Structures are given as structure tokens and as C-alpha cells.
Amino acid sequence: MITAAGLEFRNVTKSFGAVKALAGVSLTVHAGDAHALVGENGAGKSTLLKILAGIVQPDAGEVRWNGERLHLGSPREGLERGIGMVYQEMLCFPNLTVAGNIFAGRELIARGGWLRVGDMRARTRAILDELHLAIDPAAPAESLSAAHRQLLQVARALAFECRILVLDEPTTSLTDAEADHLFAVLEKLKARGVTLLYVSHRLPEVFRLCDRISVLRDGHHVETVDRRGVAPERIVRAMVGRELPPRSARETSAEAPVRLELSSLSRRPCFQNVSLSVRTGEIVGLFGLVGAGRSELLETIFGLHAPDAGEIRLDGRVITPRSPVAAARAGIALVPEERQRQGLFFNLTVRDNLVLPDRTLRGDALVRADRERDEARALVERWRIKTAGVEVLPDHLSGGNQQKVVLAKWLATSPRVLLLDEPTKGVDVGAKFEIHEIIRREAARGIACLVASSDLPEVLALSDRIIVMRAGRVQGEIDAAGATEESVMHLATSLERAS
Amino acid sequence: MKRLWQIRELSTVVILALEIAFFTWWLWPEAGRTHPFFNGENALLILKYSSIYAIAAIGAAIVIISGGIDLAPGAVMALTGVIGSNLFVVHGWSLAASMTVGVATGLATGLLSATLIVAAPLPPFIATLGMMGIARGAAFIITEGQYFDVSSRLLGGWRPFGVPADWVAPIVMIVLAIIFQVLMTGFQWGRAVFSVGGNETAALFSGIAVNRVKFSVYAIAGLLAGVSGVVLVLVQGQGKADLANGYELDIIASAVVGGASLSGGRGSVIGAVLGTLIFGVLRNALPQIPGATFYDRLIVGVVVIAIVVMDQTLLKKRV
Numbered sequence: 001m002i003t004a005a006g007l008e009f010r011n012v013t014k015s016f017g018a019v020k021a022l023a024g025v026s027l028t029v030h031a032g033d034a035h036a037l038v039g040e041n042g043a044g045k046s047t048l049l050k051i052l053a054g055i056v057q058p059d060a061g062e063v064r065w066n067g068e069r070l071h072l073g074s075p076r077e078g079l080e081r082g083i084g085m086v087y088q089e090m091l092c093f094p095n096l097t098v099a100g101n102i103f104a105g106r107e108l109i110a111r112g113g114w115l116r117v118g119d120m121r122a123r124t125r126a127i128l129d130e131l132h133l134a135i136d137p138a139a140p141a142e143s144l145s146a147a148h149r150q151l152l153q154v155a156r157a158l159a160f161e162c163r164i165l166v167l168d169e170p171t172t173s174l175t176d177a178e179a180d181h182l183f184a185v186l187e188k189l190k191a192r193g194v195t196l197l198y199v200s201h202r203l204p205e206v207f208r209l210c211d212r213i214s215v216l217r218d219g220h221h222v223e224t225v226d227r228r229g230v231a232p233e234r235i236v237r238a239m240v241g242r243e244l245p246p247r248s249a250r251e252t253s254a255e256a257p258v259r260l261e262l263s264s265l266s267r268r269p270c271f272q273n274v275s276l277s278v279r280t281g282e283i284v285g286l287f288g289l290v291g292a293g294r295s296e297l298l299e300t301i302f303g304l305h306a307p308d309a310g311e312i313r314l315d316g317r318v319i320t321p322r323s324p325v326a327a328a329r330a331g332i333a334l335v336p337e338e339r340q341r342q343g344l345f346f347n348l349t350v351r352d353n354l355v356l357p358d359r360t361l362r363g364d365a366l367v368r369a370d371r372e373r374d375e376a377r378a379l380v381e382r383w384r385i386k387t388a389g390v391e392v393l394p395d396h397l398s399g400g401n402q403q404k405v406v407l408a409k410w411l412a413t414s415p416r417v418l419l420l421d422e423p424t425k426g427v428d429v430g431a432k433f434e435i436h437e438i439i440r441r442e443a444a445r446g447i448a449c450l451v452a453s454s455d456l457p458e459v460l461a462l463s464d465r466i467i468v469m470r471a472g473r474v475q476g477e478i479d480a481a482g483a484t485e486e487s488v489m490h491l492a493t494s495l496e497r498a499s
Numbered sequence: 500m501k502r503l504w505q506i507r508e509l510s511t512v513v514i515l516a517l518e519i520a521f522f523t524w525w526l527w528p529e530a531g532r533t534h535p536f537f538n539g540e541n542a543l544l545i546l547k548y549s550s551i552y553a554i555a556a557i558g559a560a561i562v563i564i565s566g567g568i569d570l571a572p573g574a575v576m577a578l579t580g581v582i583g584s585n586l587f588v589v590h591g592w593s594l595a596a597s598m599t600v601g602v603a604t605g606l607a608t609g610l611l612s613a614t615l616i617v618a619a620p621l622p623p624f625i626a627t628l629g630m631m632g633i634a635r636g637a638a639f640i641i642t643e644g645q646y647f648d649v650s651s652r653l654l655g656g657w658r659p660f661g662v663p664a665d666w667v668a669p670i671v672m673i674v675l676a677i678i679f680q681v682l683m684t685g686f687q688w689g690r691a692v693f694s695v696g697g698n699e700t701a702a703l704f705s706g707i708a709v710n711r712v713k714f715s716v717y718a719i720a721g722l723l724a725g726v727s728g729v730v731l732v733l734v735q736g737q738g739k740a741d742l743a744n745g746y747e748l749d750i751i752a753s754a755v756v757g758g759a760s761l762s763g764g765r766g767s768v769i770g771a772v773l774g775t776l777i778f779g780v781l782r783n784a785l786p787q788i789p790g791a792t793f794y795d796r797l798i799v800g801v802v803v804i805a806i807v808v809m810d811q812t813l814l815k816k817r818v
Contacts, residue, residue: 304703324706334704342704347697347764352690357705359687367685409705 006031012061021047023219034196036206039216040428054078084157086167094142099124147178164195203232256280259448265310270296271472278448285463286452293472294452298419302334303327331416343406351376351390358412383408400431420451507758511773522784549779550672553772555727558720560754560771565716566696566763567623572724573746574634579605579728581638584647584738598729605725613717617710638740650736680768696763752803
């Protein structure tokens with residue numbers, strides 16, 4: 001069995017146009033291992049996974065499973081060979097039932113083409129029991145929580161009796177408790193001999209679950225190390241290829257004038273009685289678990305929803321933004337949570353994307369392409385956005401650089417208040433650091449920043465003050481200097497435990 | 500991106516040129532006789548009849564780029580043609596006044612669809628499907644089965660502004676095509692249409708007045724369908740309720756053949772106009788081929804599919 005080395009990538013090469021996504025990657029995943037694949041966005045992880053799943057064909061090189069060469073033409077073939085994928089973006093059919101999702105594309109069919117709904121439900125029941133999931137197989141998938149939908153994908157892979165389970169950033173939208181459940185399930189699968197290939201930015205997860213860790217950088221395989229006897233810092237260094245500068249301390253100014261003030265702002269059932277203030281040049285972290293009402297709060301300040309009650313004051317004046325345009329004219333900018341859905345236009349160039357809010361606010365009639373190109377180039381240079389030019393479409397950019405485009409397009413409007421919703425979600429370590437630097441620099445220039453994040457280390461590292469929300473209410477406020485992960489988490493969850 | 504459009508429009512031009520070359524070769528006459536297809540008079544004829552579709556197709560392309568769909572143009576053309584010709588023939592209004600009212604009717608239908616889509620809000624497919632029925636029905640109510648003979652009142656060398664009558668439709672079409680091409684590529688409004696079609700949510704989050712953009716798009720489509728309807732009665736010389744029956748699908752097909760993506764965010768005005776010319780040449784040349792008359796619709800259908808499939812394969816290779 002040692003010769004049949006599990007899953008082998010041999011010299012896998014893939015280019016997209018001029019971009020070399022994978023430059024001869026060779027690595028081996030031992031059968032039965034939990035193997036982590038880490039690297040910054042754009043390092044080539046996704047491409048490698050897509051090749052494994054049969055979505056993308058490599059230009060050169062091969063993939064072998066237990067010594068046998070895999071020729072995968074489609075994701076379906078991958079599934080039939082025992083390769084199950086759990087994607088980051090949670091592919092599920094919200095309109096189908098749980099059982100329908102699990103058997104989608106491979107329904108059990110009786111003679112005459114009838115669906116064997118009962119059998120499928122029973123099989124689903126068995127799989128869900130095995131995973132200790134209290135889900136009704138007949139429930140529609142849209143009624144499930146994010147975590148359960150994620151686990152549904154695991155269940156789907158199990159229904160296909162997969163021997164390799166590939167997970168791509170599976171915990172991105174899960175709370176800690178939900179992630180714990182996922183890990184418990186994965187541990188069980190590992191014990192059953194399923195090979196796990198786990199892709200994540202979150203090193204604590206990787207260290208918790210995986211036996212071996214492979215690092216990719218810029219399409220190259222940097223190293224594969226054993227989890228035991230390696231420190232997380234070393235992995236980060238290998239991923240980034242440089243030392244990360246230490247967290248920069250910031251001067252907090254308690255005397256600076258209040259720029260943004262919310263008093264008893266409510267929008268039921270999302271949030272109630274929210275009062276908070278952000279001073280000029282201050283970064284206030286808004287921490288809470290998923291569903292705490294943070295996104296809705298930011299969107300309400302940005303004029304996307306009307307509040308039921310309460311006031312928003314900007315530099316002491318009451319404002320009632322009825323639309324994003326009105327909010328943006330008043331000097332409020334929102335960098336939304338989902339850059340793919342809410343932030344970017346994939347049919348327009350990077351230039352269009354970068355200048356659109358500014359030009360919309362100015363109310364210009366004409367598109368002056370030359371001037372815009374110069375401005376866009378300046379923004380790309382200033383915020384160090386890695387792109388082949390300003391006239392390319394944003395889908396050629398890595399996640400971190402896409403996020404910088406969304407950030408840059410709003411900073412180009414010179415806002416007075418910058419609202420950020422999960423600013424580094426799905427962004428690699430290097431870009432995360434750069435985005436934090438951008439936020440700090442803009443705050444130092446006097447912008448009031450309100451940062452909603454469920455990434456606790458990020459909130460602690462970035463904020464001058466931390467406001468904790470739970471179930472639509474402000475639970476408390478902590479000065480960043482005295483805050484610890486425990487104290488913040490305690491506020492975010494304490495009521496839940498009490499009730 | 501801009502380069503991509505140019506290439507896309509170029510490929511439509513190439514298809515058109517190949518098509519013209521093919522029919523020129525196929526219909527090559529015996530020595531000494533004039534070519535039945537490749538001659539100036541026929542070219543003007545093609546241009547004149549294509550203009551009817553092309554003017555409405557400009558609006559259809561803009562609607563499709565914004566991520567919507569307009570099923571009403573055929574019926575709206577009938578209604579505006581009927582109203583214009585009724586005022587002109589029955590009520591003795593001046594040509595200019597009656598046709599202006601016709602165009603205004605088109606705008607009114609557009610405003611109504613726009614209101615339904617933005618304020619109700621109804622899906623564009625449903626709102627314009629309803630509008631299609633309302634406009635066609637109104638045309639039948641007005642005509643009560645009659646037709647209004649415009650041509651008999653236009654006899655005696657109708658030359659608006661000294662332009663020969665045959666040239667009116669192509670000139671109107673070319674002017675409108677240039678205006679809207681420039682609006683779509685050189686103005687913030689056009690970019691807003693592209694952004695709404697590409698990602699409506701992101702447009703909202705970027706401060707674009709999404710509803711205003713959508714409203715403007717359907718109003719313009721109605722207006723242009725109105726112009727098309729008026730041009731149609733002037734070209735055909737008759738106002739009746741079953742005018743332009745089924746044109747909406749030809750118009751949408753032209754926009755798509757010209758590069759518009761039904762999922763929004765992609766397409767061009769010039770492309771849509773070129774698309775109508777591709778069909779205009781087909782409709783003109785096929786009846787001249789003995790026995791091909793009955794294949795007309797079938798060939799049009801095959802051409803739509805072939806061109807879009809080709810476009811998608813090319814696009815995949817390009818990216």
C-alpha cells in the first residue's frame with residue numbers, strides 16, 4: 001500500500017492566458033491522511049482543486065489516484081471516481097429538499113423513470129444520522145442554516161461513497177460552534193479512512209485537523225511539512241514569502257470630534273436601539289456572530305434600508321439618507337460584505353469599476369476615458385492592486401485584489417465615514433495585512449471607520465474601540481487596549497448561554 | 500472590454516459581408532443582365548425595410564444590456580402606426596402632427612411598462628408581455644378591422660426636407676443608431692445601463708440609481724418602437740392592426756445576433772442594427788431563389804442559433 005501513494009499531482013501546469021496559475025506542481029497526499037493546502041489567494045489552490053474536480057483540464061502533468069492516472073472530463077466523473085468536493089460558496093439548490101440536494105444528478109430511479117423519493121429520503125436519513133445532523137430529509141434546503149448547508153455538501157459527498165473529500169474554505173461563513181461540528185464530522189470521516197484535502201486560510205483550523213501541510217505560492221509548490229514540529233509562523237512565512245511587519249500601534253485620540261453618531265437606531269427585526277459613535281480618525285470594530293444584525297445596520301446607515309426609529313448624525317447634523325447615492329453624497333461609503341455580488345461589475349473593466357461611484361456622485365454626463373484611465377492607474381498604483389492593467393475585467397484578479405478594487409473605488413470618493421463589512425473575508429494573509437494598513441492610513445487621515453467583522457483577531461488588531469452586537473442589540477463596548485478574545489467573545493455570546 | 504466590443508461588432512460585419520457575397524454569387528445573372536440582388540436599388544430597399552426593425556432593435560439592445568427584456572415592440576409598432584395613420588387619413592391631421600402623436604404613443608407605452616417594472620415591481624417579461632397584449636388590443640379597437648391607406652394621401656412625390664421618400668427611413672435609423680451608440684459608450688448613463696445589467700446589486704451598492712436607469716431604458720424602448728411603427732406605415736403605406744406581427748422576436752434576435760447577452764451587461768447598439776441587416780438581406784434574397792420562399796423562417800431560425808453558438812465559442816477562446 002505504500003507504493004500506491006494516495007493522491008499524486010505530478011508536474012501539473014496550467015495557464016490562463018498570460019497568467020501561469022500552476023507552474024509544475026508536484027505533491028503527494030497519502031491515503032487516509034488529512035492534508036492541508038495553504039497559500040495566499042492567487043497561489044494556485046483553486047486551480048489545483050478545479051483540476052482535481054475535473055472542472056479545468058491541466059496544460060501538462062497528471063493526477064494519479066492510487067497509482068492510476070485520473071482523466072477527469074467533468075465534476076461528475078470526479079464524483080464517480082470517489083472524489084467529493086465541498087466548496088466555499090456552498091453550492092446547493094435552495095428550492096430542492098435536503099434529499100433532493102444529496103441525490104441531485106444521481107437520483108434513484110425506478111422502472112418507468114419514477115423517482116424513488118422514499119428510498120432517497122431513507123438513504124439521506126441514514127447519512128444524516130451518521131453525521132449526527134438533526135435535519136429532516138424532506139425539508140427544503142433554503143430553510144437550513146449556513147452551517148447545515150455546508151454539511152449537506154459533506155453528506156452529498158458521502159452519498160457518493162467518496163474516498164477523497166476536498167474542502168475549500170469550508171468554514172468561511174460558519175460560526176465557531178458550527179465549525180466545531182464540521183471538524184467533529186471530519187475527524188470521524190478520517191477515522192473511517194477517508195482522505196481529506198483541506199484548503200484554508202485559517203491556520204488554527206489547519207493545525208487542528210491536518211497531518212501534513214503543503215504550501216503553494218505563485219503557482220509553485222513551496223514545501224510540504226509535517227504538522228508536528230512546525231510552527232504556524234513558519235507556514236505564514238512560506239505562504240507570504242516574506243516576514244510580516246508587526247502590528248502597528250496607533251495613536252487614539254479621545255478628544256477628536258464625533259463624526260458619526262447613531263442614537264437608538266432600529267430596524268426590526270434586524271437590529272434595535274443601536275446607539276454608538278465613531279470619532280474622526282477612529283476605527284471602531286463592530287463584532288458579533290453571524291446574524292447579529294451588523295450588515296443590516298451598516299446598510300441602513302448607507303441608505304439601503306429605512307430605519308424604523310432613531311437618528312443618524314454626521315458631524316452633529318441629523319441625516320436621513322434615503323438611498324446609497326444620498327448617503328454617499330453626505331460622505332458615507334460602504335464596502336459591502338460580498339464583493340462578488342455587491343461590490344464588482346464583472347462585465348466592466350477595472351477602470352470602470354474604480355471610477356464608477358465617484359463619477360456617479362459627481363453627476364458627470366460624459367465618460368472621459370483618458371482621464372479615467374489616468375485616475376484608475378493612479379489608484380492601482382496607490383493601493384498596490386495587482387492587475388495586468390486597468391482595461392482588464394476584474395475576474396482576472398485574485399480575491400484580495402478584487403477587495404482592494406472595491407475599497408479603492410470608495411476611497412476615491414473621499415468619504416468622511418467609511419463603513420466596512422467583513423473587509424478581509426476570503427482574502428489571503430498578505431492582502432489582509434495590506435487592507436488593514438489601508439484602513440489605518442485612511443483613519444489617520446481623519447476618516448471615521450466602522451468595521452464589522454466576525455474575525456476576532458482582526459477586530460482586536462484593527463480597532464481603537466470594539467462594540468459587540470448580539471441578536472440586533474449592542475451588548476457592550478470595550479476599549480481595544482484592554483480587550484482580549486475572551487472578553488469580547490464573552491459579550492458576544494453571554495446572553496445566549498443565559499437564555 | 501471596449502476592444503472586445505469592437506471585435507464583436509467586426510465579426511457581425513464579417514458575417515454580413517459573407518452573406519452578401521454568398522447571395523451575390525448564388526444569384527449571379529446571365530451575361531448582360533443586371534444583378535437581381537447586388538445593385539444600388541436593391542440595397543436601398545434592404546436598408547429601407549431593415550430600418551423598421553433596426554430602430555426598434557436599438558431599444559431592444561439597450562433593454563437587454565440592462566438585464567431586461569421587452570416583448571412589446573411589435574404590438575407597439577402596430578398601435579403607433581395605427582394611431583398615426585388614423586389621425587392622418589381619417590381625421591385629416593398634418594403628417595407631422597399625426598406621426599408625432601404616433602411616436603408619443605410609443606413613448607407612453609414605454610412609460611407604462613417602465614412604471615410597472617419599477618414601481619409594481621413586475622418582472623420585465625410579464626410587464627412587457629402585458630403591454631404587448633394591451634397595445635395590440637388597442638390597435639384592433641381603433642381600427643375595428645379597417646385599414647388606413649396612407650400611401651394614397653402621400654402620392655405626388657413626398658419629399659420631407661427635400662429628401663427622397665425612400666431615404667427617410669434609413670436616415671432616421673442611422674441618426675438614431677449613432678445617437679444611442681454614443682449615449683451607450685460615451686456617457687455615464689450608458690455605463691450605468693451596462694453596470695445594472697452586469698450586476699444589479701453591485702450597482703445599487705455603488706450608488707447608481709438603479710430604478711431610474713431601468714425606467715429610462717424601457718421609456719426609450721417604447722419611444723423607439725413608436726418611431727419604428729411610424730416608419731413602418733410610411734414605408735408600407737398602410738395602417739392596420741396586424742402590422743408588425745411577431746416582430747418582437749426578430750427584433751430580440753437581431754440584438755442577440757449583434758452581440759447582446761440575454762443575461763445582461765453585454766451588447767451594442769451598432770451590433771443590433773447590423774443584426775437587423777443580416778436578417779434584412781436574408782428576407783430580401785431568399786424569395787429570389789426559386790423554391791426557397793417557404794424556407795425563409797426556417798433559415799432565419801437556423802441563422803440565429805448558428806451565429807450565437809459561433810459567438811459563444813469565439814468568446815470562450817478569446818478569454
